[in-house]
Amino acid sequence: MTKETQLVFPKDFWWGSAWSAEQAEGRGETGKAETVWERWFKEQPNRFYKRIGPDTTTDHIHRYQDDVQLMKQTGHNSFRVSISWARMFPDDGIGEPNKKAIAFYRDLFTEMNNNGIKVFANLYHFDMPAALQDQGGWESRAVVDAYVRFADTCFTYFGDLVYHWFTFNEPLGPILGSYLEDFHYPNLIDFKRGAQAAFFTILAHAKAIEAFKKHQLESKIGVILNLSPTFPRSQNPADVKAAEIADLFYTRSFLDPMVKGTFPEKLTSLLKTYDQMPVDYQTADLTIIKENTAQILGLNYYEPRRVKARLTAINPDGPFLPDWFFEHHVMPGRRMNEYRGWEIYEKGIYDLCIDIRDNYGNIEAFISENGMGVADEERFMDKQGKVIDDYRITFIQDHLAYLWQAIQDGCNIKGYHLWTFIDCWSWINSYKNRYGLVSLDLATQKRTIKKSGYFYKTLSEQNGFSYDTDLLIR
Template sequence: MSKTKITFPKDFWWGSAWSAEQAEGRGETGKAETIWERWYKEEPYRFYKGISSEVATDHIHRYKDDVQLMKQTGHNSFRVSISWARMFPNDGVGQVNPKAIEFYRDLFTEMNNNGIKVFANLYHFDMPAALQDLGGWESREVVDAYVNYADTCFKEFGDLVYNWFTFNEPLGPILGTYLEGFHYPNLIDFKRGAQATFFTVLAHARAIQAFKKYNYDSKIGTILNLSPTFPRSQNPADVKAAEIADLFYTRSFLDPMVKGVFPAKLVALLKEYDQMPVDFNQDDLAIIKDNTCQILGLNYYEPRRVKARLTAINPDGPFLPEWFFENYTMPGRRMNEYRGWEIYEKGIHDLCMDIKDNYGNIEAFISENGMGVADEERFMDENGQVIDDYRIEFIQDHLAYLWKAIQDGCNIKGYHLWTFIDCWSWINSYKNRYGLVSLDLKTQKRTIKKSGEFYKKLSEDNGFSYDVDKLI
């Protein structure tokens, strides 16, 4: 087996990502209650082993040491999220919190001083609970509050941030809240979800509109979780099922946030089934049209495989996208058994080619990709280091297809792994570990995994040796 040195473009962004709610811990700065903190109070039994986000990775107290770990694992960039609840501890509105400004300015300065570009994300699932009470993303009042929060962040941190992002995975709260029941308050109502989707897109566009007045050198965009959709077969029924699934799960946010318009076929479908949002107007649509992404983050974990429905829908049940397709389990697929996700490295190439061919080859980067594994203590050596060769192989195989996408003309500027240090993961808490650095929950001790050492060398060499003949 002969290997070729794969080299990435000059100044490629090597790094990782996490969010405020998953890493910071509550701290002493003052912070409004988030929907996750409220949900934990109401239903702690839904959280793996009863672990909340109260402490998480305690990044708020350990950020200087963590920045040094970023350097030691090869980071030249890192995506954080800013906590809306910390910035505005009075229920997400009112006076800005000077202690929050001090914390984030100190963190971003520390990162910049150590050669790590700040990628700042404004919203990562952590709605202040009081704003959820007002309707969350179904409410224009909440949109206004978000734009005020975003504008405050641009003003306070604009001199320190390299790239800005309005949302991480905006589809997630829609699925979790309105369709699948894994985000508080678990409403299960598609039409309300359609309204929340529209106002999320409007909030994104209005934040970009506010950003433009500052004339920063930085760019602003969004981060979407995207899976290429594959039909079971080329039978017309399967192809149609895949097209509809793709409209709901991929084009619903991608088209308006990048192109400025919602997909006509999706709009027609929602009209046919009386699932259109109620509150929108031409001024809203004009704002969305005129304020689109300057950069796009792509979160890729697994493909989506679907087939035509073979079973009837209960017409008395709630309207859901699955009315039009069924998920398809492909025989022989490789799986991450811990997360229940298919491992399909070529999907990252397919995703990038879609962006190149259908979205103007917008400047983009892989903003999340990673492998969660349970009970990683099994793989510790006598020195307490996790020997995670499986994660190194996962990264290399995906990067090889990303390199191929760049060779094929895709405008890809970087790769961020999920995640840096093992962090708290929503309902799953610390069940699956994703980090380049392991975390001892009892002591908060951080230990660089073998993958963290690999990642440093990867960054230093701006590539690695790989058998490119394996690529298809």
Template sequence: MNKQKLNFPEEFWWGSAWSAEQAEGRGETGKAETVWERWYSEQPTRFYNRVSSEITTDHIHRYEDDIQLMKQTGHNSFRVSISWARMFPNGGERAVNPAAIAFYRDLFSKMNQEGIKVFANLYHFDMPAAMQDKGGWESRDVVEAYVHFATTCFDHFGDLVYHWFTSNEPLGPILGSYLEDFHYPNIVDFKRGAQAAFFTVLAHAKIIERFKEKKLSGKIGVILNLSPTFPRSQNPADVKAAEIADLFYTRSFLDPMVKGEFPQKLVDLLRKYEQLPNDYTSEDLACIKENTAQILGLNYYEPRRVKARMSAVNEMGPFLPEWFFENHIMPGRKMNEYRGWEIYEKGIYDLCMDIKNNYGNIEAFISENGMGVANEERFMDEAGQVIDEYRIDFIKDHLAYLWKAIQEGANIKGYHLWTFIDCWSWINAYKNRYGLVSLDLDTQKRTIKKSGEFYKQLSDENGFEYDVDYLV
């Protein structure tokens, strides 16, 4: 055994993240219908146990107490999202909501008073339904409405926010809405998805352009969900399959949002199959080129493992990335059986080194990493505390590889867990729990888990002891 203290850089960001739709609840401030509320009204059976986002963690009524819980669990930073639908309750149009401004200003002010840096994300899957009716991310008008929303947020909260982010996991709504049927409006059409993806990137660039014009303090970037891609073997067919999967799922947003250019191999592939978006201009491409992320959030949960296709593609079916590869189930892999995800701690190191070596070592942080577990009440002690040693081990094992990446020069400034308090998780609702603090859905009672106590000690000591012999 070779235990040693793994110390992290001074002023390292210890915290967590969640989103408005997943935590705030509707409240009384006024709020437009979101795509999630629209979908629930149309298909409530798609949501686990028919639980909607009406109440969630009720943060809008309990934020002052929640800030104290942040302190008690070691937070010096926290990522929120600002609800477009709350800021513009008439559906995303121009009339801003003073009650929403008052809520967010008070929330951010109190966080700052407690020494908790505000990381503000502008979009986390919660499109106002009225904006979706106008075409969502397929529409230039919606892009302009979104830029107006972002600019309004800069004007009202710029003095309170530490870092800004244009979007969380922009790949998610494209996959869910246009390819894989897990986001409203449940379209399966790659070409339309490509248009929506392009305009999402363009919106990112236009917002950064506005941010620079405002000369605000702090930095602005984006939060991307990234998984290192591994081929089944070094057989050329498997290697090619992994390269194509990586283009679709990693480089598609990472390259234009950080480097300002779309990967040429992906462009060539989509052109060959006539899947490029129709609506783009040279001015759009120049804007994307000139306005790139200043900071990068890395959401890491699992690796991506692929192999060459073993069966023919039905070319009469819809065009999909899986035309070029199949997922590979690696024998002996470690699993989070509740979420169906592989646990591969070294992947966080591989991801950070990719950013270091191929993206100018841009300032970055782990913006999400976590472990969802079902039926956590099984692990409650007599006092009602969840004794989640499995989550503590998960955090330690990932942090050890993050520490290794930092030792090797990766420009990583912090680690944010998903999530703070058990929150509503889209169509999975509360099926799996991720929080440092447990939530009783009937009473809204919050109880710090064992992992929350560990996280406070971790933050206070800015590190932890670990057997480095486990690192490979």
């Protein structure tokens, strides 16, 4: 017999979800520069699932008023959008601000605020204007300056409507995809160039915060990072060292400079040893990074990282990669979301929060993404067309139980945002896996609240739920 406990979250907890401009808005009629995703789809449509590109996506730009009502109906008191750089500056990411884009975002943010939904505005979610990528993208100081101008323009026009700001979502993603793993345009394999792009991304974050401070807004500004606790296969010293190095590359590389203002010494020492340091970095840059750090931190958690010491030799003539120092460990008995290929390990969200508490000054933070993508959800529709996604409800509850425990143990966690609100376009995976609280019919753009959406409303209204805490791993 189980004994359930009512898990109550702190007062004014942020319940909501997140998505991005490129994945949800569609092009619309406001004017919009070509993004790297539109460029890539035009050049290689075969690399996108079912050749579905980002032209229409969820058509939010035409349906935002109805969508805000769906936010209310699914319990949102907050929602994270991104502001499209390409839409705000349709003249290839530079030039003069787009009045039609300003009007659209002001209307959207006003609609959200009028319906009791706090606006969390993210400034960059993988959607570089293609013309700026042609100028070097994040490898270019000129592009950093263009981004800061874009950010400053957003602070000017939307500062009265936004509750919290974020400089980047998952800045590690474009570095991995563009320079190491071939899943992001321009699909290069060159770690040293990636290191330069990473450094300038971090500098852009700091310079945007520097600009933000001049506006003296009541909101805060931070960053959203995709973080996975790293677990060694065993306590064998070789496995432990492999996990430490993997953690430096994938966690501390952005977390330390963006929150602490300093780079991990062990990481910079390793990069110097292998001649992989960025070429262009100045003392003045390091000062700006040191003095302009995140005021709030978004944590995207999906799966743990498990590694072991390398068992095979590296080809010294091959490109330098983090994988030179470790191999991924497939833990026997792990539970998987087989649609996405990710391990489901709910306790990882607790371990992540404890790390932030103990090593990053317990900075104000929230779970900014967590979710479960499932393919062919039509299988689970009832006769009324509602997806009965009990698996997603269980996924949310199991992760929230560990988040609740983290809060009980002193973690400064202020909210939980699910990925995502309405099924949205997922980069090269298009609509293969569905993540939303609301299902989307691609042919008609009809939205239908899933069972999880109704659950989420009750969760928000009760500010918690009933759960058997004996199930938690201590």
